[in-house]
Amino acid sequence: MNEEIKSYNVQHTETDQEVCDLLAFTINNELKEAESKIWHAHPVWFLDGNPVVGYSKQKKGIRLMFWSGADFDEESLIVREGKFKDASIFYNHFSEVNTEDLIRWLKKSREIQWDYKNIIKRKGKLERLK
Secondary structure: OOHHHHHHHHOOOHHHHHHHHHHHHHHHHHOOOOEEEEEOOEEEEEEOOEEEEEEEEEOOEEEEEEOOHHHOOOOOOEEOOOOOOOEEEEEOOHHHOOHHHHHHHHHHHHHOOEOOOOOOOOOOOOOEOO
């Protein structure tokens, strides 16, 4: 696991750290080709420079977010209204993480992507990559 991400995870309560560690382990195993780093203060994984998945601590729990998740057609993921295509789910205990769902979503994150990498160049307009 990336050292920066390890440092991020250990900053949280033991319960939240267990969730973060499980997410990081699973993401790393499924997206072996992805680059991972701390981006905007939380762990994010990138494919070809495009952010696809990340997590952060929020009031409701650990938020797992997929940048293009709105197009995954998954009931468990919460899609926010707006111009972005993200979707997320919150966890408060590692036992809530359904790894089969997570693995399926990670596969979709590779197959379904909107171009967040070039959103500034396109003045906020998203274009579909895959």
